[in-house]
Amino acid sequence: MQSLLRRLISSRPQTLERDVVTLTLEQGQRVDIKRVRDPRAKRIKLSVDERGARLTLPARASLVSGDRFLLEHRQWLLAQLEIYTSHDTLPLLVRETTAALPLRGESVPLLWHEGRYARLSLSEHALHFHAPARASDATLRRALREFYEAEARTDIGRWLPKYLPSLPRAPTRLRLKVMSSQWGSLSPDGSLALDLALVLGRESAFEYVLVHELCHLLHADHSRNFWREVEARFPAWRGEREYFHAEGRKLKGSLRALLSGQATDAT
Template sequence: MPSLFRLSPTAPGVSRLQRDSFPFVLSDGRRIDVMRVRDPRAKRLRLSVGERGARLTLPPRTSLVAGERFVHEHRDWLTDQLAQQPGDVMALVPGEATSVPLRGRMLPLHWAPGRVARVVAGEEALTLQLPARAGQAAVSRALRDFYEAEARADIGRWLPAYLPGLPRPPSRIRLRVLSSQWGSLAPDGTLTLDLALVLGRPAAFEYVLVHELCHLIHADHSRRFWREVEARCPDWRDARDYFRDEGRRLKAGLHVLLDT
């Protein structure tokens, strides 16, 4: 990724976040990209690790050299933190055999030539058809389209059973890559769900759908709200525990696969 900082190493007067990335070699020899963010509100250098990988935050007047030196000084810490990150999903490399998650299972992913980039589902495996000159962006887009189609198919199977007990149906349903939430309901009735849900257990996905639909009845998390959830999803506590145990892994896996 081209640097956003090259013309102004110290970025004086910067008024908004600026991002780029730089390559880095960990203590164990792995090569990663560190996201570099210049934040006008930052008071000091900060290195963090999250679902999207390593992130270096720089104050407005800190030089790039000082930032990269800071990462080198914390290389062992960064290596340890990344080793502890959840996730058993590897980035997709065209032509290399691998497996990808879907509905709580890891399915083999095969590669085949095709006129357009798309994922085709078989009984026990997936095939990603790819034109000869297609790049990584086409791979990510094809997988995202596949996951969204599968998620909408699940929602389409579940939703009719819950509509009769609602004051109104959701105005529309969107699938997005969310950072922390699993779902939300906007005042206009738009229901947004995390695309990572389709990677995990269907029962947990269905619970999130039920949870957000119940907000059409009660907009809060009162006892009345939870009674509505309980009536429709008696095992909701199991789903909640599942997300506590596996949620970070699901979100991290989706980021890796879609290269976001």
């Protein structure tokens, strides 16, 4: 027992191992796939998102088994990549070039102005970006993120008073994050996290995600009782879920492109 405890205490935490493998598809395309060995993974998994293709291997899986898995699923991979390349290139934030930005389900005209510091504001008909001539791209992207966060908090502030009276308690904290797959989460301590990309989509979809996570204050699972609470507060939730199926990847990809400065294809 003591030797086991010593091994547990002295063992170093396992880390992810990453490299890139190139797969040639039947049509001749060469695709770079990020290969990740994850000690927490229980099975081989192939996924595609706005950042590209990723092959996840459990700790004991061989590279040969991973290569075989890629070959067996190359048709699925090709189909997913076609979805990604079937849309227009995602937007980038380029000074004096970017003429519109996504906000609340619309493409809002963007006007550029000289200013003492970088800030973004919204008027009745357009967005206005004020920035010094020497402002770096990173400074512009930081100002854009601050603007999106402020607009998201404004929306949440309009909706929360309608739903809080019927809940046992309010969330303990609100965080806006760039999420890879989820749209929101509620931790056991009541901390609420929402994807910042929500403010790019239509308002009703954003409000639905907020209601969804608030209902987890009543039921931590996705039982019938949980969905009954969602239905009572937001009867049109099914339509919003379909909206995310159709537009969700593009929303997430657009936010990543705007905040990272790296253009990728929409999904």
